[in-house]
Amino acid sequence: MISGADHVVVERGQVAERWRTARWDSLRLITPNWMSRLPGWSYPGPDPGGYMSAPELVSYLRGYADSNAVAVRESTTVELVETCATGLRVVTDQQTWLARNVVVATGTENRAFVPPLAGGLAPRVHQLTAGRYRSPRHVPDGGVLVVGASASGVQIADELRRAGRTVVISVGRHSRLPRLYRGHDIQWWLHRTGILDQTIDQMRDARSARQAPSLQLSGRRHRVDLEALAARGVMLAGRLVAADGWSVAFADDLPATTGAAQHRMERLLRSIEAFIAPGVDDRADPLPAFTAPAGPAHLDLRRVGITTVIWATGYRPAYPWLRVPVLDRHGEIDHRRGVTRVPGLYVLGLRFLHRRNSSFVDGVGSDARFVAAHLTRRTASRACLTATGR
Numbered sequence: 001m002i003s004g005a006d007h008v009v010v011e012r013g014q015v016a017e018r019w020r021t022a023r024w025d026s027l028r029l030i031t032p033n034w035m036s037r038l039p040g041w042s043y044p045g046p047d048p049g050g051y052m053s054a055p056e057l058v059s060y061l062r063g064y065a066d067s068n069a070v071a072v073r074e075s076t077t078v079e080l081v082e083t084c085a086t087g088l089r090v091v092t093d094q095q096t097w098l099a100r101n102v103v104v105a106t107g108t109e110n111r112a113f114v115p116p117l118a119g120g121l122a123p124r125v126h127q128l129t130a131g132r133y134r135s136p137r138h139v140p141d142g143g144v145l146v147v148g149a150s151a152s153g154v155q156i157a158d159e160l161r162r163a164g165r166t167v168v169i170s171v172g173r174h175s176r177l178p179r180l181y182r183g184h185d186i187q188w189w190l191h192r193t194g195i196l197d198q199t200i201d202q203m204r205d206a207r208s209a210r211q212a213p214s215l216q217l218s219g220r221r222h223r224v225d226l227e228a229l230a231a232r233g234v235m236l237a238g239r240l241v242a243a244d245g246w247s248v249a250f251a252d253d254l255p256a257t258t259g260a261a262q263h264r265m266e267r268l269l270r271s272i273e274a275f276i277a278p279g280v281d282d283r284a285d286p287l288p289a290f291t292a293p294a295g296p297a298h299l300d301l302r303r304v305g306i307t308t309v310i311w312a313t314g315y316r317p318a319y320p321w322l323r324v325p326v327l328d329r330h331g332e333i334d335h336r337r338g339v340t341r342v343p344g345l346y347v348l349g350l351r352f353l354h355r356r357n358s359s360f361v362d363g364v365g366s367d368a369r370f371v372a373a374h375l376t377r378r379t380a381s382r383a384c385l386t387a388t389g390r
Contacts, residue, residue, distance in 0.1 A: 007071060008071045008072075008073055008097070009065075009070055009071060009072045009073065010073050010076045010078055010090070010092060011072055011073065011074050011075075011076065012075070012076065012077045012078070013074065013075065014074050014075075015058070015061055015062045015065050015072060015074065016057065016058040016061040016062065018107070018109065019054045019057050019058050019061075020054075020058055022109070022131045022132075023054040023131075024130075024133050024134050024135060024156065024159075025134050025135045026053075026135065026159060026220070027053070027054050027155070027219075028051040028052060028053050028054075028218070028219025028220060029051050029052045029057060029219050029361075030051065030151055030187075030214075030215065030217040030218065030219050031051070031187050031360060031361070031362065032048065032049050032050065032051060032185050032187060032188070033045065033047060033048050033049065033050050033051065033052055034048040034049070035187060035191070035360065035361070035362040036052065036057070036060060036361045036362060037361070037362050037365065038064055038361065038364075038365055039365045039368065039369070040068070041063075041064045041067070041068075043060070049185065050219075051219025051220075051221075052219075053219075057361075073092075073094065075094075076092045076093065076094045077092060077093045078090060078091070078092050078321050079091045079092060079093060079321055080321050080323060081102060081104075081321060081322050081323065081324060081345075082323040082324060083324055083342065084098065086098055086100070087099055087100040087101070087343075087344050088100070088101070088102045088324070088344055088345065090102060099344070100344050100378075100379055101344045101345075101346065101375050101378070101379060102344060102345055102346070103346045103347070103348055103371065103375075104319075104322070104333065104345070104346065104347045104348070105347070105348045105349050106319075106349070107349045107350075107359070108315060108317075108349070108350055108351050108359060109131070109315045110315060110316065110317050110318040110319065111315060111316050111317070111318035112129040112130070112131050112311070112313075112314075112315055113311075113313050113314050113315055113316045114127075114129060114311045114313065115147075115240075115311075115313060117240070117241075117242060117243045118243065118309070118311065120242070120243040120244050120245070121243045121245070121246075121248075121309060122245045122246050122301075124307075125246070125301065125306075125307065125308070125309055126139075126140050126307060126308040126309070127308070127309050127310075127311065128308070128309075128310055128311070129310070129311045129312075129313075130148070130152040130153070130156060130310060130311065130312040133156055133310055135159070136159060136160050136163035136165060137163075139160070139165075139308050139310075140307050140308055141307065142165075142166075142305055142306060142307030142308060143165055143166030143167065143168070143301075143304060143305040143306035143307065143308075144157075144160050144165055144166070144167050144168075144306060144307075144308045144309070144310060145167075145168045145169075145170065145248070145299075145301065145306050145308070145309045145310070146160070146167065146168070146169045146170070146309075146310045146312055147169075147170045147240050147309060147310065147311050147312060147313055148170070148172065148311065148312030148313045148314065149169055149170070149171040149172065149174045149213075149216065149226065149312075150174055150175070150213040150214040150215075150216070150312065150314070151214040151215060151216060151217060151218075152214075152312040153169060153310075153312030154169070154216045154218075154224040154225065154226070154229060155218050155220075155224055156310060156312060157169045157224075157229055157234055158218070158222075158224045158228075158229060158232070158234075161229070161232050161233060161234050162232070166304065166305050166306065167229075167233075167234045167235070168234070168235040168236075168237055168299065168304070168306065169226075169229065169234055169235070169236060169237065170237050170238065170239060170240040170250060171226065171236055171237065171238060171239065171254055171257055171258070171292075171295075172213075172239045172253075172257060173213055173257055173260070173261075174213050174216060174226075174257065174261050175212065175213050175214070175215050175216060175261060175264065175265075176215075176216050176225050176226070176258075176261040176262065176264075176265045176290075177215050177216070177217065177265055177268065178223075178265075179217055179218070179221070179222075179223060181269065181272065182272075182276075186215075186217070189272050192275070193271065193272055193275045195268075195271070195356065196355065196356050196357040196360075196362075196363065197355055197356070197357070198355065198356045199354055199355055199356075200352050200353075200354060200355075203352075206352075207330075209352050210350075210351050210352045211351075225290075226258060226290065226292060227288075227290040230292070235295070235296070236254060236292050236295050237250040237254065237295035237296055237299070238250040238251040238252055238253045238254040238257070238294075238295050239251040239253055239257075246300055246301045246302040246303075247298060247299070247300055247301070248298070248299050248301060249297065249298050250295055250296060250297060250298070250299075252294055252295075252297065254292045254293070254294055254295045255291055255292060255293065255294060258290060258291050258292040259291045262289055262290055262291060316331070317330070317331045317332045317333070318331070319331075319333070324340075324342050324345055325341075325342065326340040326341060326342050326345060333347045333350070335347050335350075335353070337353070337354045337367070337370055337371075338353055338354070338367055338370065338371045338374075339371070339374055343378070344375075344378070346371045346374070346375065348364060348367055348368055348371060349364055349367075353367050354366075354367055354370070355367070
């Protein structure tokens with residue numbers, strides 16, 4: 001029971017399915033273990049400052065579901081959600097439900113985005129997305145071009161380079177922060193200063209805030225920012241703009257994008273310093289500035305030995321089963337704090353749904369409480385779920 005409402009959680013695979021099947025082998029969370037709090041549930045282990053591996057997170061979430069007796073219907077695929085006379089109709093490959101309320105909690109990683117220019121690459125160039133990457137031994141022999149320099153891109157590039165591969169990373173807009181600052185994890189500072197609790201209403205441009213790139217951090221306890229990658233021998237290039245057979249072209253924006261990331265990092269660290277000692281001019285020494293020189297304008301992939309391109313270019317919304325008029329012109333669910341304009345339809349787990357940490361394990365609980373309260377007020381303790389035959 002959730003706030004007195006009958007419920008069922010429908011999962012196409014098993015609990016935490018994406019963490020089981022759509023993550024690379026060595027991946028760890030970029031948030032420390034103590035930040036894996038859920039309502040009535042927190043990390044119980046001996047290393048609160050460590051970072052869970054994907055299997056550890058799967059076990060953690062499974063334990064949460066089991067301890068709360070959450071009614072999870074695994075191996076059940078939603079095929080259709082539509083309005084009906086009594087509320088909402090949910091059709092799955094197992095059965096159909098008539099529900100007064102439906103919460104869409106499919107997250108932000110609905111469909112990997114691969115830019116159209118990928119179709120211009122030679123057929124012999126092996127291509128895969130970050131979600132399909134597993135480890136260097138699963139990548140064909142040869143060098144690798146990683147496209148995208150947010151958290152996934154830099155971590156994959158780092159792992160491939162440490163395995164001895166030739167690696168080029170194509171860099172677009174990105175966010176740079178230190179893993180540790182003044183003896184604490186940077187996430188500790190973001191939490192303590194209230195930055196993670198900032199709401200979307202405080203942002204000047206909500207769409208831009210929701211599309212901000214993820215941080216160049218790793219749970220492997222070493223730096224993976226562009227400066228560190230370059231020092232390890234990774235070639236930095238600008239944004240990929242064209243592909244023709246074995247030839248690729250890059251924009252000349254590398255100095256601008258790395259300079260902008262440096263500026264944003266310095267601005268955030270200044271806000272941390274102001275939080276530590278308001279009005280004091282004696283600040284900690286800033287991290288060394290890093291602005292990359294111009295990268296190559298063109299590369300012949302065959303000549304430099306690159307045989308694989310990994311697209312770490314993010315995700316786009318995809319709700320082909322959602323036949324309810326709640327999508328905006330970008331294909332995203334239009335909502336206010338998880339409440340859509342269709343009575344009874346809610347959403348959770350989106351980036352910056354309300355707070356900056358809305359898509360974090362540590363942040364979804366606040367949004368869930370708000371949605372649950374709205375939902376239960378609406379239904380006024382009436383039964384809200386009916387199963388029917390297919």
